[in-house]
Amino acid sequence: MSKSVAIIGTRGYPSYYGGFETAVRRLAPYLAEQGWDVTVYGRRGTTVDDDPDLDPRVIRRITRGVETKSLSTLSYGLTASLDAARRKPDVALVLNCANGFWLPSLKQRGVPTVVNVDGIEWDRAKWGPAAKKVFHQGAVWTARYADRIVYDASSIETRWREEFGRDGDVIPYGGDVPPDYPVEPGLSHRGYALLVARFVPENTVPEFIEAARRIAQTRDVVIVGSSGYGGPIDDAVAALTRSNARVRWFGHVSDDRRLHSLWQHAGAYFHGHSVGGTNPALVQAMACGAPVVARDTVFNREVLDGAGVLVTPDPHDIAATVLTLMDDPDRQQSLSEWAQRRAEAAYSWESVHAAYERSLLAAISERRSVFAGAGRA
Structure with missing residues (x-):
């Protein structure tokens, strides 16, 4: 007998927007292969409909919402949760603790929930006081109503245990060791510094921009990402590319092959994310x-476990460390091999998929046990 799951909280399937979308792009076909009926909720115009990897067994449902920076997650989460509650899947996988507000609608219909809380959103500098309060309250509701909680790093579980008294399942993001891709035209193997990040302050993008001014005096610099909404960081990167021909800004790159090539051949990849758990880009x-x-x-130390160089969020420290690494081919090779071994050992998609399925099955089993106990009482 097949089992059904509704996945709520991403832009849809298949989408290349961020970490949650990457995880769902991999998880949904896996669950379908294991015999699940999988429905992924999304937004109109945000998926790649001609993606050759699209699995036709995955059902895609579009709901309405308000497409703004502060309201999109909440509004789309609400409409998707209400639709899922009406359809009553065996379990719902809900992504982002902001959607904790809508868990009671699923609970009232007897739908167990597994919630991946994401990072500590209320610590992010990109949100104002009101948004931070909403995220924190969403976390309170998640802690109260979620049947099971998923943390993508042990350090996130520790924070939630201390603040909300909830343990959970630690399931990180996965990574693929890709085939060898050619170097991006105009660049050279190990000859450029790379940043891949959404343009928000907590990703240390402003500091890297300052560091890039020094790095680009002797080395090429490649920047991948944007804010998605425009703003001062986008303007600063655009100005930097105009003033120095060695700096290239590719914007958001949705082609995995191109992005993997950029990582494969980089002389140094700077990862400045400071809030969150296991970051999918780092993995x-x-x-x-x-x-x-x-x-x-603490998050980057947990993921790297020594397979990288750690720096302070200071432009001078970033520039000096990147340039030192790029002048040391032996160190580059050593770190490259170490990082790849660490990713293969600790962050395979196979182990991630299996862990999610175990969590979903446990939520179904626990909810059925509660109902059985209530029936006997």
Whole structure:
């Protein structure tokens, strides 16, 4: 007998927007292969409908929402949760603790929920006081109503245990070791510094821009990403590319092959994410064998486990560390091999998929046990 799952909280399937979308792009076909009926909720105009990897067994449902920076997650989460509650799948996988507000609608219909809380959103500098309060309250509701909680790093579980008293399942993101891709035209193997990030302050993008001014005096610099909404960081990167021909800005890259190539051949990949748990970009960069220079945080230390160089969020420190690494081919090769071994050992998609399925099955079993106990009472 097949089992059904509704996946709520991403832009849809298949989408290449961020970490949750990457995870769902991999998880949904896996669950379908295991015999699940899989429905992924999304937004109109945000999926790649001609994607050759699209699995026709995955049902895609579009709901309405308000497409703004502050309201999109909440509004689309609400409409998707209400639709899923009406359809009553065996379990719902809900992504982002902001959607904790809508868990009671699923609970009232007897739908167990597994919630991946994402990072500590209320610590992110990109949100104002009101948004931070909403995310924190969403976390409170998640802690109260979620049947099971997924954390993508042990350090995130520790924070939630201390603040909300909830343990959970630690399931990181996965990464693929890709085939060898050719170097991006105009670049050279190990000859450029690379940044891949959404343009928000907590990803240390402003500091990297300053560091790039020094790096680009002697080395090429490639920047991948944007804010998605425009703004001062986008303007600063655009100005930097105009003033220095050695700096290239590719914007958002949705082609995995191109992105993997950039990581494979980078002389140094700077990872500045400071808030969150296991970052999918870092895991994939490691799987590609990128020599990593990362901002020193508890999250990045956990993921790298020594397979990278840690720096302070200071432009001078970033520039000096990147340039030192790029002048040391032996160190580049050593870090590249170490990172790839670490990714293969700890962050395979196979183990991630299996862990999610175990969590979903446990939520179904636990909810059925509660109902059985209530029936006997």
